[in-house]
Amino acid sequence: MAAGKENRSRKRQVFFFFLCLCVSLAVCETIRYSVPEEKKSGSVVANIATDLKLDVGKLSARRARLVSKNNKQYFQLNTRSGDLVMEEKIDREDLCGQRDPCLMQFEIVLENPLQLFRMEVQIDDVNDNSPKFSKNEFVLKIPEQIPVNTRFPLERAQDSDIGTNGIQSYTISSNEHLSLDVQSRGDGSKYAELVLEKQLDREEQAQLMLILTAADGGLPPRTGTAQIRVNVLDINDNFPQFSQSVYKVQLMENSPRDTLVTKVEASDLDHGANAEITYSFRQVPDRVLKIFKLNQFTGEITVLGTVDFEDTAMYEIEVQATDGGGFSAHCKVLVEIEDENDNAPEVTLTSLTSTIPEDSSPDTVVALFSVRDRDSGDNGRTVCSIQENVPFALKSTLKNYYELVTQKPLDREKVSEYNITITATDRGSPRLTSVRIISVQLSDINDNPPVFNDTSYVMYLKENNLPGLLIGTVHAADLDTEQNAKVTYSALPGNRSDLPLSSYISINSETANVYALHSLDYEQTRDFQVAVRAADGGSPPLSSEVIVRVVIVDANDNAPFILYPLQNSTTPANDLVPRSAEAGYLVTKVVAVDGDSGQNSWLSYQLLKATEPGLFTVGLQNGEVKTTRPITSLDSVKQKLIVLVRDNGEPPRSTTSTLNVLLVDGFSDAYMQLVDVPQEDDQQDTLTLYLVISLSLISFLFLVSVGTVIAVRLYKTRHSRERCIPSSRNFYCDPNFPTNPEDATGPGTLPQSYCYEVCLTTGSGTSEFKFVRPLLPSLPAEPSAARGSVLDSQINSQIKEERESQREGKASVSEDSIPRPSGAGCMINKVIGINEDCGQNGWLSHQ
Secondary structure (H helix, E strand, O other), rough: OHHHHHHHHHHHHHHHHHHHHHHHHHHOOOOOEEEEEOOOOOOEEEEEHHHHHHOOHHHHHHOEEEEEOOOOOOEOOOOOOEEEEEOOOOOHHHHHHOOOOOEEEEEEEOOOOOHHHHHHHEOOOOOOOOEEEOOOOOEEEEEOOOOOOOEOOOOOOOOOOOHOOOOEEEEEOOOEEEEEEEOOOOOEEEEEEEEEOOOOOOOOOOOEEEEEEEEEEOOOEEEEEEEEEEEEEEEOOOOOEEEEOEEEEHHHHHHHOOOOEEEEEEEHHHHHHHOEEEEOOOOOOOHHHHOEEEOOOOOEEEOOOOOOOOOEEEEEEEEEEOOOOEEEEEEEEEEEEEEEOOOOOOOEEEEEEEEEEEOOOOOEEEEEEEEOOOOOOOHHOOOEEEEEEEEEEEEEEOOOEEEEEEEOOOOOOOOOOEEEEEEEOOOOOOOOEEEEEEEEEOOOOOOOOOOOOOOOEEEEEEOOOOOOOEEEEEEEOOOOOOOHHHEEEEOOOOOEOEEEHHOEEEEEEOEEEEEEEEOOOOOOEEEEEEEEEEEEOOOOOOOOOOOHHHHHHHEOOOOHHHEEEEEEEOOOOEEEOOOOOOOOOOOEEEEEOOOOHHHHHEEEEEEEEHHHHEEEOOOOOOOOOEEEEOOOOOOEEEEEEEEEEEEEEOOOOEEEEEEEEEOOOOHHHHHHHHHHOOOOHHHHOHHHHHHHHHHHHHHHHHHHHHHHHHHHHHOOOOOOOOOOOOOOOOEEOOOOOOOOOOOOOOOOEEEOOOOOOOOOOOOOOOOOOOOOOOOOOOOOOOOOOHHHHHHHHHHHHHHHHHHHHHHOOOOOOOOHHOOOOOOOOEEEEEOOOOOOOOOHHHOOOOO
């Protein structure tokens, strides 16, 4: 019993639960609101909590939300206050158009327990749109003398608003001829009609300008206007009239397009538009419209399609003339077609060889064709021909059959393809012609050798190149095609300097690129040439040859070489300068050459280092060493100059020359200082004391010697003679040096080997010296060191003999008897001469 009661109690609970759920879901009462369109965003529509009699505090707790059935959310529920708020401004016209009423539906959903409330918001129309006409101006054409009370419907204005905000009335500007009558349609919309109240007279007033106004029923009302222009038309009271009722013409068949068939003419007694006549076909079949064309303004009938007598022998065409008022008249045109020779001959190709070799023999058959004409008599007899500028001819075989054969030798390289035009003409009147074009191509044979672009090629290669460097490219063209035009290149065998040319260059057989096989030296090889052969791939192959000359371009790979003063001499050369020398005094000249050529051998000289930097200067182009100021007592006796010789190459190369210059007061000083000249600047301070003692002793001996010499010479003769005592001689001969080295002072070469002599006078210590004339020695090529020692010994012995002979009163040894160094690039450095006279009498000139 207890268990049964408990089960029945549980069933009642479940039943009541579902009953409560159904009751809660059944509460679907629809709440309606109305909102005017264009209401601002954020405006409050209503309080949902108040209308639904809900506690405001429970809206958030029960997660109240607004569910819209529109794609766009226009409203928002504020759960804190229960207000329904405008989310976005609503335009009723965009949302609903002309639909009325404009309703938006949504639902409010509450949870715990679940409740659903339906809501509708009606969007009320606001008069925010003015009436609009489709055009700003409407044109009406009203003929004069039209009956009174004639109505002319006008176009309606459009207003997006509805109801009373829509169009309610039309008005028109006041005039004496036309009034406005507003009518309503079944849907309540308004439209207007113009009513003629007084007849129009075009001669009195040709045009009326009216203003049509449409107004809606809003507050305040909105209006839209349009202008109505009424053109008064002339009355059409005359019909057009043709000059003939029937036009008969003859037309040859196959007349070309736009051929004039005939011209119909009609006139109208009215004026203006009423007298403007337009022409048209009337009840004409389509086949006629495909053949003839009628100009609607001029009345000319012309040929549009193909006129064929075999198709139709006569055409009957009815033409209508209509004036501007709509009145019309009619006439007939009979066109008779005259027969003519309208069938052209037909060329039928029976056999064709489209490709023939260019060496085909004459009378080779290329094509076989026939010619047929469907006409009869003379119109069916044909004549066949081809153009004259082709090496082909026609031969007649059977009836109406022709052969196209070769007539002249063919050359594919001149003309590779012929388009032969076969012309067939009948003998009718007029004659008809048909044309058939046959294309004949010539196949190639190997009858053209490769031809180089140039008769010879010159390529330039800079010396010291990398092995495998690309020098240049040759190119040969072959007028043949395919394999006959495939050119391969090769270098022909040959020798240069007992070496095969194949060891110098290599040529790519496909690309004709020329490569250097090893590094070349400009000083050893200036240029060479090789023969290159170009052969095609024909059978048998044809070839041609061209000479390729490779010119080696000099690079700056040789440093300047010092000819004077000799830098590798065991005994250094010393140049003497009297202390009385003024600024610009020529001390010596540095002579150098460069084994390169061109601008790489242009030399410039620069004083790199000096004991007294401001005392001497070096000529930039000629290498002349001169004093820049007078010599003072404070200047050191021993001056060391380092001259830099640089060429003009890129990058430049240079070498240095060391000059030792002694500042002397007389012969004794010069002699003693030439005995021992230190070569290093760091020894100068150590030898200062010894130098002072030596100078004192030498000065004493010099005065004694001068006095003795003067006494002897006064005893022997009244006039002093000039003697030349070489103090030191340095020679340089190099058999391997170029015979004509380029001069550092100019673009040319030294005309000969120079030998320089320097002499001091036996007189005043302030005597000057300069270079003497160049000598042209010719000695056999020997090592420079050996020749220098031999020559020094010979010269010293010769000078001793000359001194003894002068002292004994004998004749002096001639200059020609003194041995001279010889050989290309040989130079005598200095000859020092001493004159016993003083002042200007002791200055020596050298020739």
